[in-house]
Amino acid sequence: MSQHKVVLLLGSNIGNQKNNIDMALTKISEASSILKKSEYLTSEPVEFASSNIFCNIAIIISTHLSPIQLLDYVKKIEIEMGRLTDSTISKVYTDRIIDIDIVKYGELKFLSERLEIPHNKHLFEREFSKILLKDFI
Template structure:
């Protein structure tokens, strides 16, 4: 099985945000996925919705043999396991969340489906906090 280099962005604005991010990373490791690099934590304001809860974010580079959709299913299962039930793709809007895990890049492929778009254009080109995190990887 070939290994794919993937960039993930993780964020949390509920509870112990740093602990939530660390827990999500541990769940990724438990799946046997190699974590190559992790950015520093970055605190940011909510984007595209109003909340009094600030975000803690990190970016990470992983190696996985999962396909893009398999990886999406896996990170969504982590979100649900950690208590997130309001997926923005389904609800049509952003809300506070215990954990959010986005696939930003997957090798150098371009992939578009109903559930997933790679590369994640908003994080790569529009959101300032994302650009800061990704620049430091």
């Protein structure tokens, strides 16, 4: 099986945000190798109003999972950790215990109803993402 380098962004703004991210990192490492991690960064919510601040991190993983398999895997982690709504489906951003986004998957360009690679909002529009990704892209 071939390995793919993938950039993920993780964020949390409910409960102990850093612990939530660390728990998600542990779960991700059960199926993929974490090659690199950014520093943790706090940021204001983007595209919705909340008084809860986000903690965010960027990572590079090596995985044998296809883009859709990886998406299914990270969505499973989100649900296991207690995330109740998926903004891809609801089209509404809300507070969340964990959010895991696939930002890049090698040099692949992919578009479906569930997944867009690369994740252009993170690459080009969101300031916190650009800060986290500056040494990754």
